Amino acid sequence: MNFALSTLLLFFLLIPGILFRRFYYSEEFSKEYFKETFFGVFIATFLPSLFFHFLWYFLVKIFNQEVDLFILANILSQNPEKSSFSNIQQNSINILLYNASMFLVAGVSGYSLKKVVRKQKWDRLNKFFRFQNSWHYVLKGEFFDFPKADITLDEDTVEDIEFVFIDAIVEINNESYLYDGILVDYELSNDGGLRNISLTGAERRNLKNDSKIVDGIKADNSGKYYPIKGHILLLKYSEIKNLNFTYYTLTFDKEKGEFTPREVE
């Protein structure tokens, strides 16, 4: 058996699965592509490959073509017959079209399946489809739709969440500061953790200046806040001690022409 050739062929046979998986874990879930174990990757690549090869094996018969497995086995043998290589040479265009179409469909299928899973919210409703990017579900409030979530939305839906307000405690020179603002962006690290968050309309105050609560009523401490000038404040996750998320929607008063924020319920 020619090991170099069989290894190359094995890789070639796995390409549909590789493409399917690469496009399934795309865009917001692209980091997950690199996260799985070798065994996990192998299975997630091998099974779709097997499926597409099986499908194409029968589909080509519609076009009066046939995949001759004997030739495939023969070129992998120790003494391949010359006729096998001649056959491949003669049908090179068909082989190219066969593989190119399979690769294209595998990639498009992976991408489309991810879109369907997201559109139909299967990843929120069923753990089997859930992506490992847990920050995505927290930062966008999609965890409210998890069947096992302890807190759910009674009046609003996840789609009603219009923005997320964040409070983050950051330690600077042994003093803790509370930063707050509207979440506008986030970035994930390669291991799927959070790398940084970006806030706009941010302010900060020393944690010592907490509101005093008298008779259950929170005293106004807005004077203790220091407004941070600038468009975006970027906070490194590695420097954040705690994060608090509050999900808001807006109501618009047409008569007054005013917007009022309201927590989703």
Add this chain to the structure above:
Amino acid sequence: MIWSKLISIFNIMSRDNRNISKRIISFRHSDSPLTSKRVSVIISNRKDSVNLAEAVRSLRHNVKASFKVSESTKNKIKDLQKA
């Protein structure tokens, strides 16, 4: 029936994502944004963005806070509604 089911799944021609006050996921835009379209317009304007954040802070002190957006933001939101 199969066709209508396919349409509902893929929702390629969906008008839902034109709703400016919701973060609707469609087949084409399966990655929901962090903010709705109108909030995106509001926070694009520095002054309105600060006003929105201030309104949230007031709300946290049990004060119902409303704010008006600037004329340019108002027009942009109107344009979004028309689109």
